[in-house]
Amino acid sequence: MIDIKNLHKSFGEHEVLKGIDLHIDPQEVVVIIGPSGSGKSTLLRCMNLLEEPTSGTVVVDGIDLTAKADINKAREEIGMVFQRFNLFPHMTVLHNIMLAPVKVRHVPRAEAEATARALLERVGLSDKADAYPPQLSGGQQQRVAIARALAMKPKVMLFDEPTSALDPEMVNEVLDVMKGLANDGMTMAVVTHEMGFAREVGDRLLFVDEGRIIEQGVPQEVFENPQEDRTRLFLSKVL
Amino acid sequence: MNLNVDLMVNSFPLLVVGAGITIQITAISVGLGLIIGMFVGIARISQVKLLRALAAVYIDFLRGTPLLVQIFLIYFALPVVLGQRVDPFLAAITACGINSGAYIAEIFRAGIQAIDAGQMEAGRSLGMTWPQTMRHIIVPQAFKNIIPPLGNEFIALLKDSSLVSVIGFEELTRRGQLIIARTYGSLEIWICVAIIYLVMTLTISRLVAYLEKRLDTK
Numbered sequence: 112m113i114d115i116k117n118l119h120k121s122f123g124e125h126e127v128l129k130g131i132d133l134h135i136d137p138q139e140v141v142v143i144i145g146p147s148g149s150g151k152s153t154l155l156r157c158m159n160l161l162e163e164p165t166s167g168t169v170v171v172d173g174i175d176l177t178a179k180a181d182i183n184k185a186r187e188e189i190g191m192v193f194q195r196f197n198l199f200p201h202m203t204v205l206h207n208i209m210l211a212p213v214k215v216r217h218v219p220r221a222e223a224e225a226t227a228r229a230l231l232e233r234v235g236l237s238d239k240a241d242a243y244p245p246q247l248s249g250g251q252q253q254r255v256a257i258a259r260a261l262a263m264k265p266k267v268m269l270f271d272e273p274t275s276a277l278d279p280e281m282v283n284e285v286l287d288v289m290k291g292l293a294n295d296g297m298t299m300a301v302v303t304h305e306m307g308f309a310r311e312v313g314d315r316l317l318f319v320d321e322g323r324i325i326e327q328g329v330p331q332e333v334f335e336n337p338q339e340d341r342t343r344l345f346l347s348k349v350l
Numbered sequence: 351m352n353l354n355v356d357l358m359v360n361s362f363p364l365l366v367v368g369a370g371i372t373i374q375i376t377a378i379s380v381g382l383g384l385i386i387g388m389f390v391g392i393a394r395i396s397q398v399k400l401l402r403a404l405a406a407v408y409i410d411f412l413r414g415t416p417l418l419v420q421i422f423l424i425y426f427a428l429p430v431v432l433g434q435r436v437d438p439f440l441a442a443i444t445a446c447g448i449n450s451g452a453y454i455a456e457i458f459r460a461g462i463q464a465i466d467a468g469q470m471e472a473g474r475s476l477g478m479t480w481p482q483t484m485r486h487i488i489v490p491q492a493f494k495n496i497i498p499p500l501g502n503e504f505i506a507l508l509k510d511s512s513l514v515s516v517i518g519f520e521e522l523t524r525r526g527q528l529i530i531a532r533t534y535g536s537l538e539i540w541i542c543v544a545i546i547y548l549v550m551t552l553t554i555s556r557l558v559a560y561l562e563k564r565l566d567t568k
Contacts, residue, residue, distance in 0.1 A: 186474065186477040197468035197469060197472035199472070210486060210487075215478055215482070216477075
């Protein structure tokens, strides 16, 4: 589903990604962990070209994003959930979810609305359809953001620290929605600090540090028996 | 010093009609400026280098030369090129409109750049194009930001529109001049003219403050 080869990304002089190779299978849930500044968010943002790779190739669902592909077309298939939700504050929750399907996929309004309401029910927010995002709690906003991404019926979902901006008591409501998605077979790449989620839901755990994938494997095994010193050091701090 | 109050009272209705015309050309010019300003402001931050450069030239030229000179260019110089006279009203709104377009473009640019970058990223990550995201997400939010500075621009242009009196267009200032030519009542008439401008600008700034407050509570 996602195929990344020798990906490099520099911001000016500073090289953030130093050659990443990563293949993600359909329906696989890959959890990416690592210290802040390790490049894990940049790696995720290269998967829908919010960051343009300096070199290397990123192929998603058969489309090479790094060739002169129609990036908008490709992004229709790649949902993204941000740390800070980024809902559209001037639109109701319902319209937040309907906007892209109507404008981009040209779904008839009635159909888009039905889908939006179904998604709201799925994330447990049926009663908030007519609310504006600023009226919702962080956890509720993030669940709307997930519904908004799902409305495009993407083939892949990218999560960029989806619970990092939330109060602790709201983390689980978002993680539960994500677990549901994983169980339904969604292909997911998740940058997170939630080790419990990684262990429970992840098919594969990636430890990224200083722009490289240091170690990867089945989460349980990496957690219990890390092979690299840096992984061990990081895990000893967060577990 | 004797103030001829009768002259002030008698001239007032004529001046108020002039004030109406002043408001009219200001409103039309700001309307024109708003359309120009929106496109030039967006062009100023677009991803196309040529558009950015053209917008910069437009803004620099119109903000870097006096409005009075711009009025002369359109009313006196343009006819030389066109080979025909330009209607004073048309000249007035064209000059004021393209002038305020430059200022409003900068207002728009600032209003757009004040929107969190995450909004553009969210729009683009949903597969929307840059123009689509601008239109449905960024610009509607920017409008709210720009209402106060837009009100200031309206007030500034309302005052600056007195400059079109030089091409004989009969707005408030020109009417004042004409009455003075007839009555020699400089003191009385200029006091009246000043008061009418003041009432208009104060009213508008109150209106903008009210609008701003209402939008804020939404």
